[in-house]
Amino acid sequence: MMKAVIFDLDGTLLDRVASVKNFIDSQYDRFTNFVGHIPKENYTQRFIELDNHGYVWKDQVYQQLIREFDIRGITWQDLLLDYKNQFRNSCVPFPNLISMLRELKSNNLVLGMITNGYGQFQMDNIKALGIEPYFQTILISEWEGIKKPDPQIFLRALEQLNVSPKQSIYVGDHPENDIKAAELLGMKGIWKKNVQWNSFEGNLIIDDLAELPSIISNLSKQIIESY
Template sequence: MIKAVIFDLDGTLLNRDASVLKFVGNQYDRLNKGLSHISKEIYISRFIELDRRGYVWKDKVYQQLVEELNITTISWEMLLENYITEFHDSCVPFPNLIAALEDLKKESIRLGLITNGKGQFQMDNIRALGIDSFFDIILISEYEGVKKPNPEIFLKALNQLNVPANESAYVGDHPENDVTGAENVGMVGIWKRDLGWKDVKAQYVIDDLKELSLIIQELSKAA
């Protein structure tokens, strides 16, 4: 029987692609005086290319962006600070986020969240989505000193939830960091489909968060 479900954040609960697109457009508009020699479309598209869907931290992104686009009136440090402090205002949830968490809570499922990333930045995004109160535990890699797919962070979450691995499921969009990482400690791995990944072999797959409750019910019945 599944007693706990733990989630990834970016690409699973937070629609990061949509959030980044919204943020970078807003950043260009806010700082337009220093960016007016660049078209908005070029600024957005080059940021997204350099960002590599979040796998390159923004200090590197902005340093290269400033150099390539000949930005002279705004430093990369200023752009980075603006990203850190303002990104949460552009957070876009995936459809049915709140409803999916509410459905699991109604079934007395304990909820957790494990995300790689910077501590305060990720907490600001979690709060911006309005979901922090749903979770019994939240682990962020910077605060924990270890990141997915290291088994230690999964085991720490399970210990804090006081639920064994074989009665827990993990939901995430990254095949290795999330699905395989969870399965390696004995959890059920559920892949939230992401078209950025090809040929992913996962036993359980969802396209929409609203599908999750049914999978958890089926897993519990099969136990």
């Protein structure tokens, strides 16, 4: 029987694409005196391209934006600080996030999270979504000193939840860092569809978080029936 569900954050619970667009729109307005010579759509699009789905840290992104758009009167450090302080206010959850977490908890499943990224920044975003209380453990790579797909960060979460890999499910959007890494340890992987990857070979795939409780219930039944 399944006892635990561990989640990724960005692209799984947090709609990062929508969140980034929200943030860039608001940042442009805050700094319009310095970036107003750039059409907003150009500023937004270039940020998204340089950000590369979050895999490029923003110090590099903002330095490039300053150079390309000849932004004056403000530094890349100013823009980065604004990103660190304000992004939390632009966080967008995927639909059915809270109702899904509540249902899993009501089914006596323990919940954990493993996310790569900077510690306080990611924790601020988790709190902004209002989901921190649902999780028994939250591991963020900067604070742990290891990151996905390193198996040690998965094992650390399992130990803190006091469950075995075979009793656990990992839900994420990255085929390698999330799903394959978890399955190599014996966990069940459920892929949250992400258009960044056009194809993924796996039996357990969801479009909507609302699908999770029934899938997990069926997995538990299959395990029970196999004994």
